[in-house]
Amino acid sequence: xxxxxxxxxxxxxxxxVALGDIPVAIYNIGGKIFATEDRCPHDRAFMSEGYLxxxxxxxxxxxxxxxxxxxxxxxxxxxxxxxxxxxxxxxDDILLKPR
Amino acid sequence: xxxxxxxxPESRAWPQEGSTTRVPYWIYSDPEIYKREMERIFRxxxxxxxxxxxxxxxxGDYKTTWIGDRPVIVVRDEDSSINVVENRCAHRGAxxxxxxxxxxxxxxxxxxxxxxxxxxELSGMPFRRGVGGKGGMPKDFDLAANGxxxxxxxxxxxxxFASFSADVEPFDRYCGSEVLSYVQREFSGRPLxxxxxxxxxxxxxxxxxxxxxxxxxxxxxxHAFFVTFGLWRADAESACVSSEDxxxxxMISRNRDRAGVDETSTLSSFHSELVLEDKDTVTPRRExxxxxxxxxxxxxxxxxxQQANTLATxxxxxxxxxxxxxxxxxxxxxxxxxxxxxxxxxxANLMGPAGYVSMDDSEVLNQTQIGATACPDDRAVLEMGxxxxxxxxxxxxxxxxxxxxxxxxxxxxx
Amino acid sequence: MLTRVILDDLNARYAYALDSGKLDLWPEFFTDDCVYKIxxxxxxxxxxxxxxxxxxxxxMVRDRVVAIMQTAVYEPRTYRHFVGTxxxxxxxEGGVTSEAxxxxxxSIAEREPRILFVGRYVDRVVMADGAPRLRQRxxxxxxxxxxxxxxxxx
Numbered sequence: 001x002x003x004x005x006x007x008x009x010x011x012x013x014x015x016x017v018a019l020g021d022i023p024v025a026i027y028n029i030g031g032k033i034f035a036t037e038d039r040c041p042h043d044r045a046f047m048s049e050g051y052l053x054x055x056x057x058x059x060x061x062x063x064x065x066x067x068x069x070x071x072x073x074x075x076x077x078x079x080x081x082x083x084x085x086x087x088x089x090x091x092d093d094i095l096l097k098p099r
Numbered sequence: 100x101x102x103x104x105x106x107x108p109e110s111r112a113w114p115q116e117g118s119t120t121r122v123p124y125w126i127y128s129d130p131e132i133y134k135r136e137m138e139r140i141f142r143x144x145x146x147x148x149x150x151x152x153x154x155x156x157x158x159g160d161y162k163t164t165w166i167g168d169r170p171v172i173v174v175r176d177e178d179s180s181i182n183v184v185e186n187r188c189a190h191r192g193a194x195x196x197x198x199x200x201x202x203x204x205x206x207x208x209x210x211x212x213x214x215x216x217x218x219x220e221l222s223g224m225p226f227r228r229g230v231g232g233k234g235g236m237p238k239d240f241d242l243a244a245n246g247x248x249x250x251x252x253x254x255x256x257x258x259x260f261a262s263f264s265a266d267v268e269p270f271d272r273y274c275g276s277e278v279l280s281y282v283q284r285e286f287s288g289r290p291l292x293x294x295x296x297x298x299x300x301x302x303x304x305x306x307x308x309x310x311x312x313x314x315x316x317x318x319x320x321x322h323a324f325f326v327t328f329g330l331w332r333a334d335a336e337s338a339c340v341s342s343e344d345x346x347x348x349x350m351i352s353r354n355r356d357r358a359g360v361d362e363t364s365t366l367s368s369f370h371s372e373l374v375l376e377d378k379d380t381v382t383p384r385r386e387x388x389x390x391x392x393x394x395x396x397x398x399x400x401x402x403x404x405q406q407a408n409t410l411a412t413x414x415x416x417x418x419x420x421x422x423x424x425x426x427x428x429x430x431x432x433x434x435x436x437x438x439x440x441x442x443x444x445x446x447a448n449l450m451g452p453a454g455y456v457s458m459d460d461s462e463v464l465n466q467t468q469i470g471a472t473a474c475p476d477d478r479a480v481l482e483m484g485x486x487x488x489x490x491x492x493x494x495x496x497x498x499x500x501x502x503x504x505x506x507x508x509x510x511x512x513x
Numbered sequence: 514m515l516t517r518v519i520l521d522d523l524n525a526r527y528a529y530a531l532d533s534g535k536l537d538l539w540p541e542f543f544t545d546d547c548v549y550k551i552x553x554x555x556x557x558x559x560x561x562x563x564x565x566x567x568x569x570x571x572x573m574v575r576d577r578v579v580a581i582m583q584t585a586v587y588e589p590r591t592y593r594h595f596v597g598t599x600x601x602x603x604x605x606e607g608g609v610t611s612e613a614x615x616x617x618x619x620s621i622a623e624r625e626p627r628i629l630f631v632g633r634y635v636d637r638v639v640m641a642d643g644a645p646r647l648r649q650r651x652x653x654x655x656x657x658x659x660x661x662x663x664x665x666x667x
Contacts, residue, residue, distance in 0.1 A: 043212075051228055060230070062214045062223030077205050077214050077222040199555075295556040295563025298658040323584035373583055376572030424658060429563045444562055445569070448577075453551065453565045453663035459586040461662040466588070 124471035141167025148401035184219035219247030256286030297451035303464035313499035345502030346398035409446035520599035528594035608639035
């Protein structure tokens with residue numbers, strides 16, 4: 001499902017898109033596109049409002065840290081990994097595969 | 100704790116030198132004395148009772164309580180260890196946990212959502228890095244320096260204690276070997292089972308309640324129920340034992356197995372004509388091999404009760420110079436059979452705010468507070484059983500109260 | 514048949530007996546196999562059995578009267594019950610379950626009235642010996658703490 005265009009997602013940025021009714025965060029890390037659920041497993045804050053540094057995203061609310069490509073939780077207070085989605089690029093389109 | 104020498108106004112000098120046989124009434128009402136007690140005793144090098152480990156069985160389980168005038172949270176961590184942290188957000192001072200008990204994976208302040216681990220470490224706060232590049236905390240803000248204050252914790256056979264002091268001595272030295280042996284008699288590590296709570300506010304200074312459980316002299320006189328129904332006889336084998344420094348006290352008794360006239364029948368509180376319909380209420384099943392009844396006062400704030408088959412901790416939480424909260428936590432052992440639990444619940448009628456042998460205590464302590472408050476410069480006379488604070492092998496003594504005040508005076512600089 | 518009117522009348526007579534200090538009338542409100550507890554909402558909600566007063570059977574109810582009248586030491590006082598309308602919560606064999614709110618004021622000699630307890634009665638009521646009687650009365654109080662002492666039944 002097409003969710004955004006690459007030109008709207010510069011390198012080093014993160015945005016929120018909708019996959020049906022699921023908020024998803026899409027990331028441009030060094031030209032590669034990744035996607036995770038856009039709800040922190042700790043307190044449900046939007047990861048897309050957080051801080052992307054290299055390939056890690058920090059939740060704006062309590063600074064839980066996740067490795068974007070795998071969704072793995074690197075620092076609490078979250079205790080559970082972020083769900084990831086398969087993102088592909090076709091032309092200028094960013095496509096997400098629904099689960 | 101303050102480094103300043105303790106300044107005692109002229110009018111607040113203890114009325115005697117040497118071993119205590121006179122207690123000035125101002126210690127029950129003076130707000131400066133009360134403040135000093137909170138600082139030097141409750142926040143000092145003592146072990147304060149905070150609960151039973153059976154109250155928080157699962158990881159994440161917590162209860163809130165108080166040490167003196169400081170609110171604390173007692174929580175079982177994910178690895179099953181017990182933490183005690185101050186119940187006050189490091190941010191702006193709000194109480195963190197508002198419910199008396201619960202289960203949680205973290206502590207989050209309702210005000211600004213600052214989030215803490217179960218160890219009290221500050222994990223993070225909303226918008227630490229600002230929003231849209233604006234605001235946020237300074238880059239040098241140190242999370243590690245802004246967690247919840249952690250207390251030292253000790254678990255003695257299911258009894259949980261905490262201390263604000265890093266210098267408090269190990270629990271076994273704190274008790275002394277003799278007092279510790281009595282504690283371990285009731286709390287040997289045998290798993291406990293909570294049966295419920297009774298909570299009171301008593302309009303008396305906390306020390307008056309503590310003294311009451313160091314006062315075997317009143318037991319057969321005030322509590323007519325004891326002697327009338329044979330739970331306590333004046334001729335019982337008994338002893339009063341205090342820790343070497345006097346701060347803890349143990350009252351021990353064992354009814355002799357003999358019939359016949361004894362001192363009890365001469366007491367005006369003894370009503371020989373009274374008979375209960377439910378005999379089980381006053382007929383304990385022997386559960387301790389030594390056949391003894393033991394009451395322990397552990398400085399500064401807990402009484403360990405073992406009377407008939409009713410077991411409880413009695414936790415003192417001072418509210419003001421003239422009020423104390425008393426929380427009774429009744430328990431049994433996890434392996435009690437149904438018959439024992441049935442007896443424990445019947446015998447709980449002896450205790451609590453409506454207790455057959457305790458409702459009078461609240462009344463009398465309230466009256467003592469009234470009298471003592473009216474005359475702060477007068478003093479109580481404590482010479483029953485002599486003038487020293489030595490252990491004795493009878494119950495007609497106030498030696499445990501004398502021992503307690505000897506210790507109290509050294510801690511308080513009085 | 515046990516109607517709300519009958520339950521309200523039972524509660525009024527019960528309160529009157531206790532408020533008048535006629536403690537010896539109190540056991541007559543119970544069946545022989547009764548359960549009477551004065552228990553905090555805290556314990557009740559957590560399923561803990563401990564109560565401030567616990568009577569298992571009419572013998573223990575009568576014992577409580579004897580103990581209060583003959584052995585307890587307390588400052589003279591009056592209790593005054595205010596009991597709300599009974600609310601029938603269910604039917605069971607031989608009777609009904611019902612609840613009613615209550616507030617209990619205590620007036621101690623030399624001092625002003627104060628609310629001592631607020632809570633609800635959780636009852637099982639049956640007809641026995643020609644009158645409605647309590648097979649169970651749980652006095653579930655909302656107070657977190659009891660002020661000083663609880664001398665008389667509620």
